[in-house]
Amino acid sequence: MLSRVADSLYWMARYLERAEQTTRLLDANIQLMLEQKPDAVQRQLSRIHLSLGAPFRIEGSLSVPALEHALIFDAKVHSSIISCVMAARENARQVREQISSEMWSELNGLYHFVKRYEAEDLEQQLPLEFLTEVRRNISLFKGETDATMSHGEEWWFLQIGRHIERAVNTSTMLKVHAAELSGEADIEHLELLALLRSCNAFEAYLKRYTAEFSAELIVEFLLLNPQHPHSILFSVRRLADSLAALPDVSSRGQRSRVERLAGRLVATLSYSSVEELMSGGLHSALENVIRQCAQLHAGIHQAYIDYPIEASLPA
Amino acid sequence: MFDPQGGVRSHYAPLFEMLEDSPAAELRRAKQESDLIFLNQGITFTVYGREEGTERIFPHDLLPRIITRREWSLIESGLIQRITALNLFLRDIYHEGRILDDGVVPRALVYTCKYFRRQMKGLHVPKGVYIAVTGTDLIRDLDGRFMVLEDNLRVPSGVSYMLTGRQVMKRIFPKVFRQSGVLPIEDYPQALLQSLNALAPEGRDEPTIVLLTPGVYNSAYFEHTFLARQMGIELVEGRDLIVHDNIVYMRTTSGLTRVDVIYRRIDDDFIDPLAFRHDSILGVPGLFNAYRAGNVTLANAIGTGIADDKALYAYVPRIIKYYLGEEPVLPNVETYILAEDEARQYTLDHLDKMVVKAVGESGGYGMLIGPQATRAELEQFRQLILADPRNYISQPTLMLSRAPCLLDGQFDSRHVDLRPYILYGDKITIVPGGLTRVALRKGSLVVNSSQGGGSKDTWVVDES
Numbered sequence: 001m002l003s004r005v006a007d008s009l010y011w012m013a014r015y016l017e018r019a020e021q022t023t024r025l026l027d028a029n030i031q032l033m034l035e036q037k038p039d040a041v042q043r044q045l046s047r048i049h050l051s052l053g054a055p056f057r058i059e060g061s062l063s064v065p066a067l068e069h070a071l072i073f074d075a076k077v078h079s080s081i082i083s084c085v086m087a088a089r090e091n092a093r094q095v096r097e098q099i100s101s102e103m104w105s106e107l108n109g110l111y112h113f114v115k116r117y118e119a120e121d122l123e124q125q126l127p128l129e130f131l132t133e134v135r136r137n138i139s140l141f142k143g144e145t146d147a148t149m150s151h152g153e154e155w156w157f158l159q160i161g162r163h164i165e166r167a168v169n170t171s172t173m174l175k176v177h178a179a180e181l182s183g184e185a186d187i188e189h190l191e192l193l194a195l196l197r198s199c200n201a202f203e204a205y206l207k208r209y210t211a212e213f214s215a216e217l218i219v220e221f222l223l224l225n226p227q228h229p230h231s232i233l234f235s236v237r238r239l240a241d242s243l244a245a246l247p248d249v250s251s252r253g254q255r256s257r258v259e260r261l262a263g264r265l266v267a268t269l270s271y272s273s274v275e276e277l278m279s280g281g282l283h284s285a286l287e288n289v290i291r292q293c294a295q296l297h298a299g300i301h302q303a304y305i306d307y308p309i310e311a312s313l314p315a
Numbered sequence: 316m317f318d319p320q321g322g323v324r325s326h327y328a329p330l331f332e333m334l335e336d337s338p339a340a341e342l343r344r345a346k347q348e349s350d351l352i353f354l355n356q357g358i359t360f361t362v363y364g365r366e367e368g369t370e371r372i373f374p375h376d377l378l379p380r381i382i383t384r385r386e387w388s389l390i391e392s393g394l395i396q397r398i399t400a401l402n403l404f405l406r407d408i409y410h411e412g413r414i415l416d417d418g419v420v421p422r423a424l425v426y427t428c429k430y431f432r433r434q435m436k437g438l439h440v441p442k443g444v445y446i447a448v449t450g451t452d453l454i455r456d457l458d459g460r461f462m463v464l465e466d467n468l469r470v471p472s473g474v475s476y477m478l479t480g481r482q483v484m485k486r487i488f489p490k491v492f493r494q495s496g497v498l499p500i501e502d503y504p505q506a507l508l509q510s511l512n513a514l515a516p517e518g519r520d521e522p523t524i525v526l527l528t529p530g531v532y533n534s535a536y537f538e539h540t541f542l543a544r545q546m547g548i549e550l551v552e553g554r555d556l557i558v559h560d561n562i563v564y565m566r567t568t569s570g571l572t573r574v575d576v577i578y579r580r581i582d583d584d585f586i587d588p589l590a591f592r593h594d595s596i597l598g599v600p601g602l603f604n605a606y607r608a609g610n611v612t613l614a615n616a617i618g619t620g621i622a623d624d625k626a627l628y629a630y631v632p633r634i635i636k637y638y639l640g641e642e643p644v645l646p647n648v649e650t651y652i653l654a655e656d657e658a659r660q661y662t663l664d665h666l667d668k669m670v671v672k673a674v675g676e677s678g679g680y681g682m683l684i685g686p687q688a689t690r691a692e693l694e695q696f697r698q699l700i701l702a703d704p705r706n707y708i709s710q711p712t713l714m715l716s717r718a719p720c721l722l723d724g725q726f727d728s729r730h731v732d733l734r735p736y737i738l739y740g741d742k743i744t745i746v747p748g749g750l751t752r753v754a755l756r757k758g759s760l761v762v763n764s765s766q767g768g769g770s771k772d773t774w775v776v777d778e779s
Binding site for chain 1 (some may be wrong): 363530540543544549550551552554555557559564565567568569570571592
C-alpha cells in the first residue's frame with residue numbers, strides 16, 4: 001500500500017474518533033449542566049474545554065451556548081464536530097478508491113448532515129437530537145467499515161488511528177479529573193456520572209461494580225478494564241495487535257522500535273495495579289501514557305510513512 | 316438516424332421501434348434512472364472556480380449514436396494509418412529530422428512550437444512508440460464523410476465516460492442492445508494495460524505500472540481513479556514517487572517499490588520541476604533523468620504535443636504521404652497554410668466564408684469566424700494575415716453533423732463529434748466506438764464538458 005494512502009486512512013480514523021469524542025462529551029454534559037449550580041457549571045465547562053486539549057482561547061467566562069457553538073460549528077476549533085468531520089471526509093476523498101462505496105456514502109452523508117445544521121437550530125432547542133444523529137452516523141460508518149472493507153493492511157491502519165486516538169482521549173479525560181479522583185479535590189456524584197458517560201462506560205461500569213461509585217473503581221475501570229472498548233488498556237492492546245498485523249519491515253529497524261514502544265505500553269498497564277499507578281500520582285501516570293502514545297505516533301510515521309530513502313532501498 | 320428520403324436507416328431500426336413503443340413518461344423515467352446511476356457512482360467532473368471544487372455529473376444523453384461496421388472499418392484503418400505516421404514523425408524530428416531536411420515540414424514551424432521539447436532529442440523510447448494513447452476528434456460533414464478535426468496526443472481524457480456510459484445503457488436498454496448487435500468495448504482497460512506492459516523498459520519482464528495523477532482537484536480525477544481500479548494498478552501522485560540513482564520508486568508501507576511504467580496524466584510542463592517548470596509541485600524531481608537513462612517509461616512520451624499543434628495539423632496529410640507513401644484514408648478538414656501564396660490569395664478572396672486561426676493560440680482565441688464577422692474585423696484580419704502569414708491558417712466554415720437527442724422528454728437534434736481512443740503498444744488497437752460528445756445547447760458547436768457539453772454512448776453495429 002502507498003504510504004500516502006496509509007497516512008490518509010490513519011488520519012481519517014483519528015478524526016472520526018475525535019468527532020465522536022466531542023459529540024459524546026457534549027451529549028453527556030449538556031443534560032448534566034441543566035441541574036447544576038452556576039459555579040459548578042463553570043467548572044464543568046472548563047473541564048470539557050480541557051478534555052478536548054483546550055482547542056480555543058477562552059475570553060472572560062464561558063457560557064454553555066458559547067461552548068456548544070464552538071464545539072459544533074466553529075471550523076477554526078480543531079476538535080469541533082464540523083472540523084473533525086470535514087477533515088475525515090477530506091482524507092477519505094484523497095483515498096476514495098481505497099475505501100468501499102458504502103463507507104464513502106456514510107461519511108459523505110454525515111458531512112452533509114453536519115453542514116446542514118445551523119446556528120438557528122441550536123437556538124431553538126438543545127442539540128441532543130443532532131448529537132444522537134452524529135453518533136448514529138459514525139457508528140454506521142464503522143459498521144460499514146467492518147462489513148464492506150477487506151480486513152487487510154488498509155483496515156488495520158484505520159484500527160491504529162482509531163485506537164491511538166481513543167487511548168489519548170480517555171487518558172486526557174481522566175487527567176482532567178486527576179486531582180478529584182486522587183482525593184485532592186471534591187467532586188460531585190453527577191460529575192462522576194458525566195465522566196463515565198463521556199467514555200461510553202456508564203452502563204458497563206454498573207454491570208461490573210454496581211451503582212457504587214468510588215473514585216478508585218472508576219479509575220480502575222477506565223484505565224485497566226480489559227474488556228471495555230473505551231478503557232485505556234483495551235485501546236492500547238488493540239493498537240499493539242493492529243501494529244503486529246502490518247507487513248514486516250523489520251529490515252529497516254523501525255518496526256522493531258514501534259513494536260517495542262507498543263509492547264512496553266501494554267506491559268506497563270497490563271502488569272500494574274490501580275494502587276501502584278495512583279501511588280506515583282495519577283496525573284503523571286496519565287501524562288506518561290499520553291507521551292508514549294505520541295512516541296508511537298511518531299514511530300509509526302517514521303516506519304511506514306516518511307522513512308528515509310537510504311534505509312529502505314531494495315537490496 | 317434518417318436517410319435523405321426520411322426513412323429510418325436500417326441500423327437504427329431496433330432503437331427506432333423501441334422508441335415508437337415507449338410513452339414519453341417511460342423515457343423520462345429511464346433518463347432519471349440513468350442520471351441517478353451516474354450520481355451514485357460518483358461519475359463526476361470538477362468545475363473550477365468555486366470553493367473546494369464542485370463536482371457535477373457529466374450529462375449523458377440516452378439515445379445512442381449508431382455507426383455501422385462498414386463505416387467503422389474505414390475509421391479504424393484511417394486512424395491506424397494516421398497514428399502510425401504521426402508516431403514516425405515524432406521519432407524522426409527527435410532524431411535525424413529527415414522530414415525537415417527534405418523540406419516537407421518547415422523546420423521553423425517545429426522548432427518554434429511551444430510543445431517541442433529539445434530535451435527529447437536523441438532519446439530512444441521503448442519500441443519507438445511515443446504515443447501510447449491518443450484520442451482523435453472526428454466530425455462528419457454534410458455528405459456523411461468522417462474527417463479528422465484534431466488529434467489529442469498529450470493526455471487525452473474522457474474514456475471513462477465512454478466505459479461507464481456503456482454500462483448504464485446496458486442496464487437501461489438491455490433488449491435493444493441484444494437486437495442491435497453492438498460490438499463490445501469493455502476490454503479497453505485490459506488493452507490499455509497490455510499496451511503499457513509492452514512499452515516497459517528492456518529487461519523489466521514483470522513491470523510495475525502506475526497511473527500518475529495530479530490529484531483530487533484535477534477535473535479528470537474520477538477518470539484516473541476509475542482507470543487505476545479497472546486495471547488493478549496503483550494510483551499515485553507526484554509526492555508518492557522518489558527518484559534515487561535514476562531509478563523511480565514509490566513509497567509504500569513495506570518500503571520502496573521500483574516503478575517501471577508510468578501512465579501519466581500530468582502535462583509535460585509539470586512532470587519534473589528539475590527539467591521543466593520549476594514551480595511545479597505536482598511532479599517528481601529527477602523523473603526526466605530516470606527517463607533519459609531508460610529506467611522508466613512514460614506514456615505518453617514527453618514532447619508529443621508538437622504533433623497535435625494547430626499549424627502542424629495542416630501538414631498531417633503530407634506527413635502520412637511522406638512516411639507511408641499512402642493517401643490519407645481519413646481526410647483533414649481542408650486547411651490552408653497562409654504562408655503559401657496560392658492558399659493565402661484564396662483565403663483573402665473568400666475571407667467572409669472562412670475561419671482563420673492563429674497557430675499559437677487555442678480555446679477560440681485569436682480566431683476569425685468569417686460569416687459572423689463585421690466588416691472592420693475582416694479588414695483587421697486581412698492586415699494581420701498580410702503582416703505575418705506564417706502565424707495563420709484558415710479553414711472553410713464547418714457544418715457539424717447532428718444526431719437526435721432526448722431533451723426534457725422531447726426529441727431534438729444537436730451537433731456531435733466522435734473521439735475514438737487509439738492504443739499503441741506492440742501494435743495499434745482501437746476499441747470499436749468512442750466517446751460521442753454532444754453540444755447540448757441548441758445551435759452550439761461547443762462540445763466541451765465545461766461549456767454545456769454532454770456525451771452519448773456510441774454503438775458500432777453489424778448491419779447483417
